[in-house]
Amino acid sequence: MNNTVKLHYIVDGEDFTRAGEASADVKKNLRKLGVPPDVIRKVAIALYEGEINMVIHANGGVIDVEVSPECISMALKDQGKGIEDVEKAMQEGYSTAPDEVRSLGFGAGMGLPNMKKYTDSMKIESTVGVGTNVYMTVSIS
Amino acid sequence: MTISDVKKALNCKVFCGEDLMDQEIHSACGSDMMSDVLAYVKDQSVLLTGLVNPQVVRTADMMDMLCIVFVRGKEPDQMMINLAQSRGIVLMNTSLRMFDACGALWDSGLRGGHKSDE
Ligand SMILES: Nc1ncnc2c1ncn2[C@@H]1O[C@H](COP(=O)(O)OP(=O)(O)OP(=O)(O)O)[C@@H](O)[C@H]1O
Ligand SMILES: [Mg+2]
Numbered sequence: 001m002n003n004t005v006k007l008h009y010i011v012d013g014e015d016f017t018r019a020g021e022a023s024a025d026v027k028k029n030l031r032k033l034g035v036p037p038d039v040i041r042k043v044a045i046a047l048y049e050g051e052i053n054m055v056i057h058a059n060g061g062v063i064d065v066e067v068s069p070e071c072i073s074m075a076l077k078d079q080g081k082g083i084e085d086v087e088k089a090m091q092e093g094y095s096t097a098p099d100e101v102r103s104l105g106f107g108a109g110m111g112l113p114n115m116k117k118y119t120d121s122m123k124i125e126s127t128v129g130v131g132t133n134v135y136m137t138v139s140i141s
Numbered sequence: 142m143t144i145s146d147v148k149k150a151l152n153c154k155v156f157c158g159e160d161l162m163d164q165e166i167h168s169a170c171g172s173d174m175m176s177d178v179l180a181y182v183k184d185q186s187v188l189l190t191g192l193v194n195p196q197v198v199r200t201a202d203m204m205d206m207l208c209i210v211f212v213r214g215k216e217p218d219q220m221m222i223n224l225a226q227s228r229g230i231v232l233m234n235t236s237l238r239m240f241d242a243c244g245a246l247w248d249s250g251l252r253g254g255h256k257s258d259e
Contacts, residue, residue: 017220020199024228027203037205044203045179052196105192105200108176 005067013060023048042118049111071139082128150249151235158231168254175200202228
C-alpha cells in the first residue's frame with residue numbers, strides 16, 4: 001500500500017435507514033487494504049458518528065477519505081444549519097436532537113466527543129446557516 | 142459460550158446467521174440507545190436491544206459485534222435481515238424483556254466485559 005487511496009461519498013440526508021452506508025464501505029475498503037483492525041475500528045466509529053450527524057442534523061453532505069501508509073484523513077462537509085457554539089456541542093450530553101431522533105436510538109449528545117476520543121486530530125469549522133466541515137485523522141502506527 | 146448457547150438460554154428465534162452460531166462470545170451489552178453503544182461498548186460481541194431499525198445493525202457492524210438479540214419478541218424487517226446477512230451478523234429475538242434477558246445470560250455465565258466484572 002504505497003499509494004494514497006481516495007474514497008468519495010455523497011450522503012443522502014433524506015434516508016435515515018441508509019445512513020452509515022459510506023462508513024461501512026470505508027470499513028470494507030480499509031480491510032482490503034490491510035489496515036490494522038484497531039485502526040479500522042476507530043475510523044469506523046468516528047466516521048459513522050459523523051455520517052449520522054450529517055443525516056440527522058444537516059440534511060446530508062459529502063464525505064472524502066484519504067488513506068495513506070501513515071494515516072487516514074476524513075473530511076465531512078455539509079450545507080446544513082451549522083453549529084452555533086462548537087465548544088458546547090463538543091460537550092458530552094449536549095444535543096439539540098428532537099425526540100423523534102431519540103426514538104431512533106440517537107441524540108444522546110455523545111457523537112462529537114466520541115469522534116474526538118477515537119481520532120488523533122479533529123477540527124470543526126461551522127457557520128450558522130452555511131454549513132459544517134469536520135476534519136479528522138487517525139494515524140496508522 | 143457460543144451464540145448457540147445464547148439462543149438456548151433465551152429461547153430465541155433466529156432470523157439469519159444460522160450458520161454462524163458456533164462463534165465464541167465473551168461478553169454482551171444491553172441498550173436501546175445506539176449513541177451509548179457507540180460511546181461505551183468495547184469488545185462486547187452480543188447486543189441486546191428493544192430498538193428495531195437498520196441503524197441497530199449498522200451500529201453493531203461498526204463495533205464488530207457478532208449477534209443482535211431483540212427483546213420483547215420484536216421482529217426485524219427484511220431490510221434489516223438482508224443487511225445483517227451481508228455483514229455476517231446473527232439476528233435473533235426472545236420473548237423476554239430486557240432485564241430478564243440480561244439476567245438469564247448473566248446466569249449462564251456471560252458478563253458485561255468491563256473490568257469491574259472480573
Ligand atoms: N453536521 C452538523 N450540523 C449541524 N449541527 C450539528 C452537526 N453535528 C452536530 N451538530 C450539533 O451538535 C450537537 C451535538 O452533536 P453530537 O453528535 O455530539 O450529539 P447528537 O448527534 O445530538 O447525539 P448522538 O451523537 O449521541 O446521537 C447536535 O445535537 C447538533 O446540535
Ligand atoms: Mg451525533
